[in-house]
Amino acid sequence: MLQQGGNGAAHQATASCRDFDVQLSDYLEGQDRPAVTTHAVECEFCGAVLADLLLARSASAGLAEDEPPARVWANVRATLVAEGLIHSPRQRGRWMEWLLTPAPAAALTALVLLSVFAGRSLIHRYHQTAVDVAEIVVGRDLMQNVSQMEVAFRAQSARLNPTVERAYEEDLASLDGEIKECQDTLARQPDDNLSREYLASAYTEKARVLESALELGDSDGR
Amino acid sequence: MAGRHPFQDRLIACFSLPLALLVSAAFLPAAGQGRVEKSFRAIPNCRIRISNPPGGVIVVRGWDKAEVHAVCVTNSPKVEIDSEPTPADAEAEKLEFITHVLDLQATPEEKRVSYELDVPKDSSLMISSPEGSISVERVSGDDWIDSVNSRISVTDGAGLIQVRSLNGDISLIRPVGHIDATSIMGNLTITGSQSQNIKAQTESGKITFDGDFLPIGDYLLKTYAGDISVICPSSNSFSLEARSLHGKLDNQFKLRRKAHIPYSGLDGSASAFGRNNRGDASVTVKSYSGTIHVRPRS
Amino acid sequence: MASTQSRASKAASDAELIARAQRGDEEAFGALFEVHKRRVYSLCLRMTGDTAEAEDLAQEAFLQLFRKIATFRGESAFSTWLHRLVVNVVLMHLRKKGLQQVSLDEPDASQDEPLKREYGDDDKRLLHSIDRITLSRAIDGLPPGYRAVLVLHDVEGYEHNEIAQILNCSVGNSKSQLHKARLKLRELLRSQRLPASMGGVKPPG
Numbered sequence: 159m160l161q162q163g164g165n166g167a168a169h170q171a172t173a174s175c176r177d178f179d180v181q182l183s184d185y186l187e188g189q190d191r192p193a194v195t196t197h198a199v200e201c202e203f204c205g206a207v208l209a210d211l212l213l214a215r216s217a218s219a220g221l222a223e224d225e226p227p228a229r230v231w232a233n234v235r236a237t238l239v240a241e242g243l244i245h246s247p248r249q250r251g252r253w254m255e256w257l258l259t260p261a262p263a264a265a266l267t268a269l270v271l272l273s274v275f276a277g278r279s280l281i282h283r284y285h286q287t288a289v290d291v292a293e294i295v296v297g298r299d300l301m302q303n304v305s306q307m308e309v310a311f312r313a314q315s316a317r318l319n320p321t322v323e324r325a326y327e328e329d330l331a332s333l334d335g336e337i338k339e340c341q342d343t344l345a346r347q348p349d350d351n352l353s354r355e356y357l358a359s360a361y362t363e364k365a366r367v368l369e370s371a372l373e374l375g376d377s378d379g380r
Numbered sequence: 381m382a383g384r385h386p387f388q389d390r391l392i393a394c395f396s397l398p399l400a401l402l403v404s405a406a407f408l409p410a411a412g413q414g415r416v417e418k419s420f421r422a423i424p425n426c427r428i429r430i431s432n433p434p435g436g437v438i439v440v441r442g443w444d445k446a447e448v449h450a451v452c453v454t455n456s457p458k459v460e461i462d463s464e465p466t467p468a469d470a471e472a473e474k475l476e477f478i479t480h481v482l483d484l485q486a487t488p489e490e491k492r493v494s495y496e497l498d499v500p501k502d503s504s505l506m507i508s509s510p511e512g513s514i515s516v517e518r519v520s521g522d523d524w525i526d527s528v529n530s531r532i533s534v535t536d537g538a539g540l541i542q543v544r545s546l547n548g549d550i551s552l553i554r555p556v557g558h559i560d561a562t563s564i565m566g567n568l569t570i571t572g573s574q575s576q577n578i579k580a581q582t583e584s585g586k587i588t589f590d591g592d593f594l595p596i597g598d599y600l601l602k603t604y605a606g607d608i609s610v611i612c613p614s615s616n617s618f619s620l621e622a623r624s625l626h627g628k629l630d631n632q633f634k635l636r637r638k639a640h641i642p643y644s645g646l647d648g649s650a651s652a653f654g655r656n657n658r659g660d661a662s663v664t665v666k667s668y669s670g671t672i673h674v675r676p677r678s
Numbered sequence: 679m680a681s682t683q684s685r686a687s688k689a690a691s692d693a694e695l696i697a698r699a700q701r702g703d704e705e706a707f708g709a710l711f712e713v714h715k716r717r718v719y720s721l722c723l724r725m726t727g728d729t730a731e732a733e734d735l736a737q738e739a740f741l742q743l744f745r746k747i748a749t750f751r752g753e754s755a756f757s758t759w760l761h762r763l764v765v766n767v768v769l770m771h772l773r774k775k776g777l778q779q780v781s782l783d784e785p786d787a788s789q790d791e792p793l794k795r796e797y798g799d800d801d802k803r804l805l806h807s808i809d810r811i812t813l814s815r816a817i818d819g820l821p822p823g824y825r826a827v828l829v830l831h832d833v834e835g836y837e838h839n840e841i842a843q844i845l846n847c848s849v850g851n852s853k854s855q856l857h858k859a860r861l862k863l864r865e866l867l868r869s870q871r872l873p874a875s876m877g878g879v880k881p882p883g
């Protein structure tokens with residue numbers, strides 16, 4: 159075994175060092191390996207390896223946790239609201255308070271009476287409620303984005319292969335059908351979570367379909 | 381040959397040559413077709429991208445060689461294929477095949493390109509081709525496949541399989557890796573599954589799952605109007621949440637009641653919640669108006 | 679005793695929050711987020727080494743959690759269930775990025791071939807201390823496969839049989855990869871070693 163020279167000549171690994179290397183992993187896994195601890199005392203190089211690994215392991219276990227930025231929760235919350243998975247008590251609270259005051263209660267009663275005798279007013283209110291619910295579930299931004307993408311798609315759909323264009327049209331029609339069906343259900347049953355989920359999902363899918371169509375329209379292979 | 385009338389011999393002689401020419405012509409590019417065949421040395425887990433906007437037939441097969449062998453057939457000289465290995469002068473880590481349309485007035489048929497590739501089996505693939513068909517076999521790297529109308533089939537995929545075909549049917553045979561499959565009107569069929577994580581979603585297509593629910597797996601099968609059929613061994617251990625809002629539900633497993641029933645906030649949906657055996661895997665099957673069938677494999 | 683009591687009371691408060699979240703209560707969602715946000719984000723950060731990716735992944739993990747909270751059966755600890763979900767989200771992301779990962783399927787050769795080492799004078803000097811920033815930087819510098827095993831085992835406390843299931847490898851491979859990861863980490867720490875006077879974690883014993 160070569161000894162460490164004062165001028166920095168290399169120390170060659172011995173058979174004991176090799177045994178140490180072979181058994182080190184098992185020792186760190188908690189198994190009894192006297193050869194490791196004995197050799198670590200005798201050999202300053204292997205001793206340094208062992209001490210460093212123990213230190214690093216201890217430091218890793220004690221690593222403190224990091225704080226995420228506030229926008230993480232803001233984004234999560236916004237998505238959950240859009241998907242209708244959470245109900246803000248504040249919204250319900252506002253509606254409940256409003257309805258319990260005399261003037262709005264009286265106005266609502268009069269409106270209902272008028273609607274009974276004017277069928278058209280009732281149908282108009284039905285549609286308005288459906289749109290309101292869609293905005294709450296999906297978010298106005300997404301609805302507007304989808305609307306704009308649809309306009310862009312119609313403007314350039316002629317660039318697509320006719321069978322591909324037809325496929326996109328069919329998909330969009332199918333998704334519009336889903337959206338209408340969900341909106342109709344929610345107009346009658348605003349607490350229907352499955353309809354909320356499918357409404358949000360249909361809008362998201364519609365956005366994806368339009369995005370795919372616009373990308374394909376741009377990449378014609380040039 | 382003995383036993384044949386001389387007239388028969390002349391008949392055979394008259395037609396055999398043209399017949400041979402006809403058969404061999406099937407393997408030659410038609411008038412205007414171009415055929416390019418190339419090989420590239422590649423690392424075992426090469427990343428391969430095929431971008432084929434005009435559509436066509438794409439076949440990719442995994443093999444044991446450290447090489448990508450590509451055969452590309454164009455229908456007309458109005459398209460061109462770029463193939464780009466990176467790095468250019470050593471075993472490729474990335475390979476791109478891109479179809480370029482040279483004449484925008486070309487008909488859809490003239491623009492079509494077909495690809496047939498043999499790739500190292502650990503390769504990962506990114507394929508984008510709106511029409512035609514896409515078939516991937518025995519590739520154990522990750523697959524991202526995007527299409528509009530293509531029929532897509534992935535067999536023996538072991539990596540992450542992310543597939544989207546808006547109107548085309550998607551068929552996943554013996555998958556092992558994670559699956560994320562989406563269609564709008566196409567049907568999704570998953571057979572012989574040993575995957576631990578599946579998300580399969582279609583709006584009006586059907587979903588058919590015939591495979592195993594692995595113990596720590598997570599499975600979501602969701603349609604809007606399409607029916608869902610789930611078949612698995614009765615020995616599988618899973619926790620099922622199945623709901624159809626306006627459709628029917630036919631569950632043939634005897635489920636044990638769970639401690640926590642999910643909140644539905646809804647009356648009238650057809651639903652089934654509970655555990656089969658220990659309830660290890662998490663299986664969610666839902667449809668807005670489709671019919672759901674869940675039954676043990678007989 | 680105190681830690682058992684605090685774990686029990688934490689489990690009870692989690693259970694109440696989960697029940698309220700299953701009913702769609704926004705405040706319960708917010709409270710669950712507050713309780714678990716640091717652990718989730720830190721795990722994402724350590725496994726990716728990138729703050730922007732960690733933010734996106736933490737968001738995705740919480741969204742998946744809240745979408746699936748109705749299916750939580752209460753048979754395992756909520757934090758275990760959440761943890762598993764976060765690890766899956768991160769691993770899916772790493773796979774999508776197509777990172778060149780150390781294959782965890784390579785045969786365990788560590789017992790067959792001892793490392794050949796030659797030592798210079800420098801190699802007998804101990805690290806003495808490791809501050810948090812140096813350690814985090816070194817972990818970020820590990821190849822993705824090593825980083826995953828080391829973070830899961832040494833930082834997050836998963837056992838090898840759990841890591842084998844999560845990373846789809848054998849227990850033997852998990853152990854051998856962890857050992858290699860620790861040796862590589864030591865190399866990285868030594869290459870960016872700060873003076874002992876900077877303070878930090880003292881060596882054990």
